[in-house]
Amino acid sequence: MSDPTENGLDLEEMDAPGAADGMPLTGEKTAADLEAVFDVPVRVSVVLGRTRMPVANLLRLDTGSIIELDRQVGEAIEIYVNDRLVARGEIVLVENRLGVTMTEIIKAA
Numbered sequence: 005m006s007d008p009t010e011n012g013l014d015l016e017e018m019d020a021p022g023a024a025d026g027m028p029l030t031g032e033k034t035a036a037d038l039e040a041v042f043d044v045p046v047r048v049s050v051v052l053g054r055t056r057m058p059v060a061n062l063l064r065l066d067t068g069s070i071i072e073l074d075r076q077v078g079e080a081i082e083i084y085v086n087d088r089l090v091a092r093g094e095i096v097l098v099e100n101r102l103g104v105t106m107t108e109i110i111k112a113a
Contacts, residue, residue: 046085046086047085047086047087048083048084048085049083049084049085049087050081050082050083050084050093050104051081051082051083051084052073052075052081052095053073053074053075053081054073054074055071055072055073055074057071078094080092080093080094080107080108081093081094081095081104083104083106089110090109090110091106091107091108091109091110092106092107092108092110093105093106093107093108094107
């Protein structure tokens with residue numbers, strides 16, 4: 005890529021993208037701007053906790069087996085979208101079904 009100063013242009017003289025074609029330069033987006041991605045499927049995973057165990061113990065698991073996790077009751081759970089941590093939340097009961105309520109959104113770094 006060439007250096008703009010090689011062509012005799014200062015950075016102040018360069019137009020921002022969209023300035024020449026009359027597009028607004030604000031960073032604000034609306035729901036209509038995202039409409040193209042509304043139907044894109046994503047995988048949502050909720051991690052209640054983790055543990056490590058030898059394969060031999062894993063093979064002995066059966067219905068009713070208890071697995072001790074690294075979390076305590078009431079501790080926040082992690083919510084992943086496509087393997088990326090996006091939020092933390094709590095387990096809730098909704099009409100005899102488990103659900104998750106988000107309590108913290110994780111900002112992208």
